[in-house]
Amino acid sequence: MTMNYSKHLGRQSLRGLSKAGDILIPGDDTLPAFSRTPYLTEIDRIADWMTPQDREGFKFLTGLFSVLPSPVVRGLIKLADRAESLPEWIAPPFRMINVGVKGVVYSLYYTDLTASHTVRRELRWSTRCGPLAPPPESEESARIEEAFRNARSASRVLRKIPLAERLRFLEPLQEVIQKNQNRILDAIQRETGKSRSDAYMSEIFGVLDHLAFLQKKAGKILGDRTAPSGLALLGKKSQVWFEPLGTVLCISPWNYPFYQAIVPMTSALVCGNAVVYKPSELTPLKGLVEDLLREANIPEDWVQIVYGDGRTGSKLIDQKPEKIFFIGSSRTGQKILEQASKYLIPVELELGGKDPAIVFDDANLDRAAAGVLWGAVTNTGQSCTSVERVYVQEGAFEAFKKCIIHQALRIVQKVDDDGSSDIGIMTSDAQVKIIAEHLDDALKKGARLLTGENWDRQSRVIPPLVLENVTHSMKIMKEETFGPVLPLMVFKTENEVIELANDSDYGLSASVWSQDLARAERIARGIVTGNVSINNVMLTEGNHALPFGGAKKSGFGRYKGEFGFYAFSNIKSVIIDANSKKIEANWYPYTAAKYRLFDQMTRGLFTRGIKGLLLFIFNGLSLESLSQKKRGEP
Numbered sequence: 001m002t003m004n005y006s007k008h009l010g011r012q013s014l015r016g017l018s019k020a021g022d023i024l025i026p027g028d029d030t031l032p033a034f035s036r037t038p039y040l041t042e043i044d045r046i047a048d049w050m051t052p053q054d055r056e057g058f059k060f061l062t063g064l065f066s067v068l069p070s071p072v073v074r075g076l077i078k079l080a081d082r083a084e085s086l087p088e089w090i091a092p093p094f095r096m097i098n099v100g101v102k103g104v105v106y107s108l109y110y111t112d113l114t115a116s117h118t119v120r121r122e123l124r125w126s127t128r129c130g131p132l133a134p135p136p137e138s139e140e141s142a143r144i145e146e147a148f149r150n151a152r153s154a155s156r157v158l159r160k161i162p163l164a165e166r167l168r169f170l171e172p173l174q175e176v177i178q179k180n181q182n183r184i185l186d187a188i189q190r191e192t193g194k195s196r197s198d199a200y201m202s203e204i205f206g207v208l209d210h211l212a213f214l215q216k217k218a219g220k221i222l223g224d225r226t227a228p229s230g231l232a233l234l235g236k237k238s239q240v241w242f243e244p245l246g247t248v249l250c251i252s253p254w255n256y257p258f259y260q261a262i263v264p265m266t267s268a269l270v271c272g273n274a275v276v277y278k279p280s281e282l283t284p285l286k287g288l289v290e291d292l293l294r295e296a297n298i299p300e301d302w303v304q305i306v307y308g309d310g311r312t313g314s315k316l317i318d319q320k321p322e323k324i325f326f327i328g329s330s331r332t333g334q335k336i337l338e339q340a341s342k343y344l345i346p347v348e349l350e351l352g353g354k355d356p357a358i359v360f361d362d363a364n365l366d367r368a369a370a371g372v373l374w375g376a377v378t379n380t381g382q383s384c385t386s387v388e389r390v391y392v393q394e395g396a397f398e399a400f401k402k403c404i405i406h407q408a409l410r411i412v413q414k415v416d417d418d419g420s421s422d423i424g425i426m427t428s429d430a431q432v433k434i435i436a437e438h439l440d441d442a443l444k445k446g447a448r449l450l451t452g453e454n455w456d457r458q459s460r461v462i463p464p465l466v467l468e469n470v471t472h473s474m475k476i477m478k479e480e481t482f483g484p485v486l487p488l489m490v491f492k493t494e495n496e497v498i499e500l501a502n503d504s505d506y507g508l509s510a511s512v513w514s515q516d517l518a519r520a521e522r523i524a525r526g527i528v529t530g531n532v533s534i535n536n537v538m539l540t541e542g543n544h545a546l547p548f549g550g551a552k553k554s555g556f557g558r559y560k561g562e563f564g565f566y567a568f569s570n571i572k573s574v575i576i577d578a579n580s581k582k583i584e585a586n587w588y589p590y591t592a593a594k595y596r597l598f599d600q601m602t603r604g605l606f607t608r609g610i611k612g613l614l615l616f617i618f619n620g621l622s623l624e625s626l627s628q629k630k631r632g633e634p
């Protein structure tokens with residue numbers, strides 16, 4: 001069942017309607033069962049139009065369905081098909097089943113009731129009925145080998161293309177994405193169930209912003225740099241060159257399928273690498289990225305997309321790419337690291353989180369509550385940097401709690417197509433199970449649920465779940481929940497809250513809310529984490545000039561921003577010397593006289609002031625002249 005409240009129907013009627021809906025639309029390989037859609041939330045719009053008698057009849061029937069066993073309900077629905085041939089004294093309730101219950105179920109499922117006119121709703125559930133079926137083993141192996149063959153030959157070409165030209169190749173992508181924006185958003189929503197605004201802000205805006213950053217900054221950041229050579233290497237030129245690695249394997253999770261495809265892929269390409277990309281089997285966006293790259297005229301071999309699950313990912317690693325760039329859970333990250341270590345493949349790991357929000361009693365509580373709520377439930381809580389723990393200072397706890405509850409109850413939740421919904425539904429049943437387990441564990445250990453009490457632990461429509469009375473003995477405060485949860489905990493002092501924030505295996509991101517910026521900065525420095533926002537939330541990843549990455553079990557390495565380019569580059573150190581006949585002082589032969597001069601020269605080099613400089617010059621010149629004396633003819 002997908003809904004807990006209706007102004008016209010009781011919970012029992014909703015349960016009965018959901019049961020009848022599943023009998024009528026049980027779902028199959030391509031379509032979800034009725035109860036696995038969020039459309040039941042629209043029931044009041046239909047019930048508003050019913051006459052009071054019809055509404056009562058409808059309530060009675062669906063209430064009855066909720067207590068009858070499913071086979072009996074199925075039998076009654078079948079019998080209703082023959083309502084017209086039944087004796088008149090018994091026919092009316094069966095007519096009501098036909099027109100009322102069946103009519104409502106089909107209308108909810110197939111009709112877009114949020115539009116001003118009635119249109120057939122595009123059914124958005126292909127992957128929700130199960131992950132992409134894997135291809136036969138031999139076909140998959142052939143595809144993997146082909147992908148690496150193509151990528152390796154592309155990487156040889158890419159290596160020779162200057163950076164400015166690589167950037168020119170990527171330029172049209174921004175325009176192509178904007179042109180195809182609605183197609184992209186539809187595909188993201190269809191596979192993830194997120195709200196239109198969530199999809200737009202993080203996946204369209206985020207990607208465009210990243211591409212703009214590449215165009216503006218990559219040229220400078222990846223250009224050759226000069227490093228100082230120092231007195232000891234006087235006359236030599238020191239440089240740093242950023243060169244491609246070869247073929248980079250990017251593996252992504254399901255929560256931001258478009259963003260996590262384009263951002264790593266284009267970062268690797270700009271650095272001159274060919275890419276083999278494996279999306280999540282849950283949200284593959286099959287064919288979409290290929291189409292966009294083709295439309296942008298990006299050479300076909302530069303990016304190879306291989307679809308499949310974890311086993312496919314593991315087979316891709318066996319092809320020994322020059323680098324693995326992985327975004328996903330800490331559990332899988334560990335497996336990848338193990339496998340990569342066999343071949344000594346460098347790995348970048350962007351993993352899970354359990355991010356704390358810390359609210360001091362001098363914070364602007366309305367703003368802090370709005371920010372913390374957004375941070376916890378955006379993308380329905382399925383973000384690696386979601387707020388998953390909220391620590392509130394003693395004096396502000398009750399007021400903050402009130403604000404959060406007030407705002408959480410106003411969250412609009414559905415899979416919309418006009419940007420009017422705050423959050424969508426969960427992407428996978430597996431995640432729903434984890435959230436139910438964490439919630440029940442917390443309630444069993446004494447937590448109190450302040451919102452979302454009616455969530456049935458099965459529906460993918462999970463409302464914001466605000467809790468209090470939580471402790472660190474609960475899973476909801478220790479393990480990654482990855483859902484719209486807001487466990488609130490009281491703290492008193494700065495030291496206490498730093499300890500609480502650091503009492504976690506993870507260290508991805510955090511937020512600190514206080515008027516006192518010096519204090520907020522002290523806390524931000526005290527937390528072991530890769531990212532932190534002060535008086536804001538999840539904002540570091542909103543700036544593509546900042547690096548992104550984690551500490552502890554949240555992973556290692558950085559991507560995005562200047563430092564992000566290092567993940568995809570062979571950073572080559574270069575010294576250029578003149579083509580002279582000179583023999584270096586540190587080359588053979590070693591002699592006692594050379595040793596003495598070297599010692600004096602070193603003393604001069606590391607002694608401050610004019611005395612040191614003179615000592616260095618005098619002994620350096622003597623050493624130089626001694627070094628040029630030949631050892632004898634061969």
Ligand code: NAD
Nearest residue numbers: 252253254279280309310313314328329332350351352384
């Ligand atoms: P996951 O680890 O289950 O899967 C991620 C990817 O790895 C998928 O493509 C999957 O097919 C692949 N995979 C699984 N086993 C593999 C193996 N043995 N070898 C190679 N590939 C394998 O993660 P998920 O459930 O898809 O995503 C959710 C997780 O991702 C959460 O923990 C979330 O915090 C994390 N995440 C992290 C970031 C970040 O930047 N730090 C961003 C988004 C999501």
